[in-house]
Amino acid sequence: MQDVQDEIHARLLACLPRLRRYARALTGDSARADDLVQDTVERGWARIAQWRTDGDLRAWLFGIMHNLHVDQLRRTPPPAVELEDGDLPCAPSSGTLDMRDLERALQQLPPAQREVLLLVALEEMRYEDVAATLDIPLGTVMSRLSRARENLRRLMAGQPPAANLKVVK
Helix, strand or coil: CCHHHHHHHHHHHHHHHHHHHHHHHCCCCCHHHHHHHHHHHHHHHHHHCCCCEEEEEEEEHHHHHHHHHHHHHHHCCCCCCCCCCCCCCCCCCHHHHHHHHHHHHHHHHHHHHHHHHHHHHHHCCCHHHHHHHCCHHHHHHHHHHHHHHHHHHHHHCCCCCCCCCCCCC
């Protein structure tokens, strides 16, 4: 039994860098990202019995993180993105400015589009895994990703994002 717990513990620890990277991209703030990762790991560890051992632990943890992040957004609107001291060197290069512009453009995307884009592009998750992680249909993943990429292109070109589609009931 202890060997199984040690294995799960090691796998969970191996997920931490990716969880932190995704949380940082979601929140735009390292302190809030750290809090989100801590909450995710705490909830994941407390509910580890619910994880299917034949499933992807990383996708399961990302699903927990997604739900926690959505809950946080419902409680309080996200603050404006502020760069930290370590984010930019004293004399920014063109590449650094491009990265700063990209980070700001990502934060301007609607949260649903940003989440899908980050999971596919940054975390290299398969569309099916993203759908399972976010608990949305596969077609929704593909349409959100398409809109996110188009809006990101527009924002990086200095244009406003395309108008959001309205939900019709």
